[in-house]
Amino acid sequence: MxxxxxxxxxxxxxxxxRTYPVQPNIMPINDLVQAISGFNKVAIFGDYDVDGICSSLILKKALDRLGIKNIIRLPERTEGYGLKPEHVKELKQKGFDTIITVDNGITAFEAAEEAEKLGVKLIITDHHEPKSVLPKAYKVFDPKLYDNTYKDYAGAGVAFLIARELLKTKNEPVMIDMIELAGLATVADIVPLDSNNWYIARKGLEYIRKSPVKGIKEILKIADRKSEEVNGFDLGWVIAPRINACGRLQSPVLGLNLLLNGTGAETVEKLNQKRLELVKRYVENIKDNDNKFLIYIFRNCPKGIIGLIAGRISEMFQKPVLIGILQYEQVTASVRTYGEFDLLQAFEYASKNLDIMYGGHKAACGVSFNIRDAKRLQEALNKYFEENPIKQEINLLxxxxxxxxxxxxxxxxxxxxxxxxxxxxxxxxxxxxxxxxxxxxxxxxxxxxxxxxxxxxxxxxxxxxxxxxxxxxxxxxxxxxxxxxxxxxxx
Structure with a gap:
C-alpha cells in the first residue's frame, strides 16, 4: 500500500x-472558424459520456445561432468510442458532406480515409493525446498540437473555444447555457482545474447556481439539491454520473435530451440507481493479487460500467487496473491508474511486441486486444511497472x-x-x-x-x-x- x-x-x-491565472490561447483557430462559418449543413459527431454530450450541445447552440443546419450523432457504447468509417457512410447517406467531431477524432485514421474517399469534409476537434501522425482530415484542431499555450481543456472546453469564436464572427454573445455545459464537463472529465479550466468551471458553476439549464435543474431536483448551493462535488458526483449512466446502460441520447429539453429525468434516475447496484456487485467480486498491474476480464459485464469498476478497484488496491469484457476472442477494456503513472506510455511499451489498440489519457484509457495475448500483456505491464513504479504524489496542505x-x-x-x-x-x-x-x-x-x-x-x-x-x-x-x-x- x-x-x-x-x-x-x-x-x-x-x-x-490559490491563484488561477488565465493563459492566452496561442492557437490557429481563425482558419478553422472561417471554414465552419462557410457551411450550410453540418453533422456533429460526439461521444457517449458527459463531456462528449456537452461538447456536442455547445457546438450545436452556436451553429443554431448562426443559422447553420445541424444534427448531433452520438455513438452507442456497443459501437465503441470515436468516429468510424461506417459513421461517415451513414452521415453521407443522410446528406451531410461536412462532419465535425467533438471530444474524439484525433486518432480516427480509417474514418478520415473514408471521408476523403466519399468527398466528405471531415473537421476533427479533440482534446485527447495525438499520435506522431495525424488523420488526413480537412481540418484538425487539438490544443495538444500547439506549444506555448494552454493544452489541458476538456472536449467541451475545446468546443467552447470554437463556439465562442464562431459567434464572434456575427457579433453574437456567448450563451449562458454554453458556459454551464462547458463548466460541468470540465469538472466531470477530470482535467486539471487550474488556469483556463478553473475559469471555465467557475463561470459555469456561477451560472448553474443562478439559472441552471433545464436538464441540470431536473437532476438537482431529483437529487434534492438546491441550485444555489451547488459545488464541485455536485458537478462531478451528482450531475455528471446521472448523465453518464444513460450512455453506460442504455443510450447517450437520453442524456442529450435531458440536457437539451429537460425531459426523461425519472428514466435517467432509474438508470443511475441500476449503475450503482451493478458497479457494487462487480467490485465485490474482484480480489487483489500479486500482479503490479491488475487485469480482470469478465464475460457478461455491461460495457458501460467497466471504467467505473476499474476506477473503484484502482483506488481500493492503489495500483493500475484493467477491467475488460470478452466477446468471442476480443477483449474490450477500460484502464485506470493510481497516483503518478502514465498509462499511455505503459501500453506503448506493451504494443512493441503485442497487437493491441489503445488511446485516451495518461490516467484513463481504453484498450482492445485478443484474449490469447492476455497473459503476455499481463507480463509486459508488470515489467513496465517494475521499471516505472508509481510515483508518490505529494498532496499540499x-x-x-x-x-x-x-x-x-x-x-x-x-x-x-x-x-x-x-x-x-x-x-x-x-x-x-x-x-x-x-x-x-x-x-x-x-x-x-x-x-x-x-x-x-x-x-x-x-x-x-x-x-x-x-x-x-x-x-x-x-x-x-x-x-x-x-x-x-x-x-
Whole structure:
C-alpha cells in the first residue's frame, strides 16, 4: 500500500492561498472558424459520456445561432468510442458532406480515409493525446498540437473555444447555457482545474447556481439539491454520473435530451440507481493479487460500467487496473491508474511486441486486444511497472488548525470552488491528543485537544497522540470536519 504524502504548511489561519491565472490561447483557430462559418449543413459527431454530450450541445447552440443546419450523432457504447468509417457512410447517406467531431477524432485514421474517399469534409476537434501522425482530415484542431499555450481543456472546453469564436464572427454573445455545459464537463472529465479550466468551471458553476439549464435543474431536483448551493462535488458526483449512466446502460441520447429539453429525468434516475447496484456487485467480486498491474476480464459485464469498476478497484488496491469484457476472442477494456503513472506510455511499451489498440489519457484509457495475448500483456505491464513504479504524489496542505474555525472563515472557501483534480479540497493538519471518545455501533467520534470533535474510522484510546488531515466545512450552522487521511505522512 502507498502512504499518502502531505507537504507541511505552517499557516495557522484557515484560509486558502490559490491563484488561477488565465493563459492566452496561442492557437490557429481563425482558419478553422472561417471554414465552419462557410457551411450550410453540418453533422456533429460526439461521444457517449458527459463531456462528449456537452461538447456536442455547445457546438450545436452556436451553429443554431448562426443559422447553420445541424444534427448531433452520438455513438452507442456497443459501437465503441470515436468516429468510424461506417459513421461517415451513414452521415453521407443522410446528406451531410461536412462532419465535425467533438471530444474524439484525433486518432480516427480509417474514418478520415473514408471521408476523403466519399468527398466528405471531415473537421476533427479533440482534446485527447495525438499520435506522431495525424488523420488526413480537412481540418484538425487539438490544443495538444500547439506549444506555448494552454493544452489541458476538456472536449467541451475545446468546443467552447470554437463556439465562442464562431459567434464572434456575427457579433453574437456567448450563451449562458454554453458556459454551464462547458463548466460541468470540465469538472466531470477530470482535467486539471487550474488556469483556463478553473475559469471555465467557475463561470459555469456561477451560472448553474443562478439559472441552471433545464436538464441540470431536473437532476438537482431529483437529487434534492438546491441550485444555489451547488459545488464541485455536485458537478462531478451528482450531475455528471446521472448523465453518464444513460450512455453506460442504455443510450447517450437520453442524456442529450435531458440536457437539451429537460425531459426523461425519472428514466435517467432509474438508470443511475441500476449503475450503482451493478458497479457494487462487480467490485465485490474482484480480489487483489500479486500482479503490479491488475487485469480482470469478465464475460457478461455491461460495457458501460467497466471504467467505473476499474476506477473503484484502482483506488481500493492503489495500483493500475484493467477491467475488460470478452466477446468471442476480443477483449474490450477500460484502464485506470493510481497516483503518478502514465498509462499511455505503459501500453506503448506493451504494443512493441503485442497487437493491441489503445488511446485516451495518461490516467484513463481504453484498450482492445485478443484474449490469447492476455497473459503476455499481463507480463509486459508488470515489467513496465517494475521499471516505472508509481510515483508518490505529494498532496499540499493548506495549513495547521490550532483551534476550531468560525463560520465566516470557512465561507471564503467557496471563492475557490469548484474543487476537483489539481484544485483539491481544502486540507488542514490537526496534531494533538485524544481527550475524549464517544462511539456507538455505527460511529466513533474522538475529541482532540478539547477543541475538535471528529468522526473517525480507526481505533483510538484516550491520551493517544494523533495527526489527522481534515477538511473543515459548514454543516448547517455548525462546523464539521471531513477526514481526508487518518495516517498521514508529513514531508
Amino acid at each position: 502507498i502512504n499518502m504524502l502531505w507537504q507541511y504548511n505552517s499557516n495557522t489561519k484557515p484560509e486558502l492561498n 493548506d495549513g495547521v488548525l490550532l483551534k476550531k474555525p468560525v463560520l465566516e472563515e470557512l465561507k471564503s472557501f467557496d471563492d475557490f470552488e469548484p474543487f476537483g483534480y489539481k484544485n483539491p479540497e481544502p486540507a488542514f493538519l490537526i496534531n494533538g491528543t485524544v481527550t475524549d471518545i464517544k462511539e456507538t455501533v455505527k460511529w466513533r467520534m474522538i475529541n482532540i485537544n478539547g477543541e475538535f470533535n471528529i468522526f473517525v474510522n480507526g481505533t483510538y484510546n484516550t491520551g493517544d497522540n494523533v495527526k489527522l488531515i481534515v477538511r473543515p466545512y459548514i454543516n448547517g450552522n455548525y462546523i464539521s470536519f471531513k477526514v481526508l487521511d487518518e495516517k498521514p505522512e508529513i514531508v
